Amino acid sequence: MFYTVNRMSKETILILDKEAHTQWTLKTLLESEKYIVLAVNTIERAFQNFQEFEVSCLITEFRVDDNCTSEMIRELKRRFPELYVMMLTHENLEEMEYRKIMTAGTDDFFLKPVSSAKILVHLKKGLKHRKILLQKKRLEQILNEIKTNPNAQNVPLTVRSVSNNK
Numbered sequence: 001m002f003y004t005v006n007r008m009s010k011e012t013i014l015i016l017d018k019e020a021h022t023q024w025t026l027k028t029l030l031e032s033e034k035y036i037v038l039a040v041n042t043i044e045r046a047f048q049n050f051q052e053f054e055v056s057c058l059i060t061e062f063r064v065d066d067n068c069t070s071e072m073i074r075e076l077k078r079r080f081p082e083l084y085v086m087m088l089t090h091e092n093l094e095e096m097e098y099r100k101i102m103t104a105g106t107d108d109f110f111l112k113p114v115s116s117a118k119i120l121v122h123l124k125k126g127l128k129h130r131k132i133l134l135q136k137k138r139l140e141q142i143l144n145e146i147k148t149n150p151n152a153q154n155v156p157l158t159v160r161s162v163s164n165n166k
Contacts (some may be wrong), residue, residue: 010126011127015039016046018064022088022112026059029116030123043072050076055083056127059119062089062101070104077105082133086119088112095152 007101015026022103023039030037038049043065049055060069060078073085087101102109108122 005044012038012053013057013123014046014049014055014061016043016060016064016069017041018061022061023090026119030120033120034043043067043069046072050080053078057084057086057123059086059088062087062091062093068097068101070101073101073106074104082130083121083139084130085108086122088114088119088125
């Protein structure tokens with residue numbers, strides 16, 4: 001299990017993979033891009049990290065602890081709908097398994113080996129989309145406040161007040 005905290009980072013990425021080499025490779029790549037990286041090898045530990053940290057992205061393998069991770073992804077997406085999920089796997093999935101993980105909430109799926117450039121491009125795109133979802137959620141909260149509290153109309157709405165909420 002590896003933990004790194006980099007104060008300059010904006011996003012926390014959780015890597016869930018049973019292979020230490022994959023964890024190390026992804027951790028090294030992502031830390032070089034100034035992300036906070038948590039790497040674990042069990043589904044149980046992954047869930048614990050979601051309770052302890054604000055995780056922006058999950059990068060996972062198809063099977064961990066001899067279990068398919070689709071149910072875990074479904075549960076995490078239910079709790080954190082804006083979570084970006086990328087799956088990297090060696091397994092050549094049958095169409096039914098692929099459909100199952102994609103409908104569970106996996107945003108991007110790649111067969112290993114996958115290039116660092118491809119991972120970073122998709123990660124940046126996924127995190128940008130996540131940020132837009134969070135801003136939309138915050139705007140909806142502000143709009144609800146204005147609708148339910150007539151005094152809230154006097155509160156100035158600025159871009160800063162919307163983007164301060166990660």
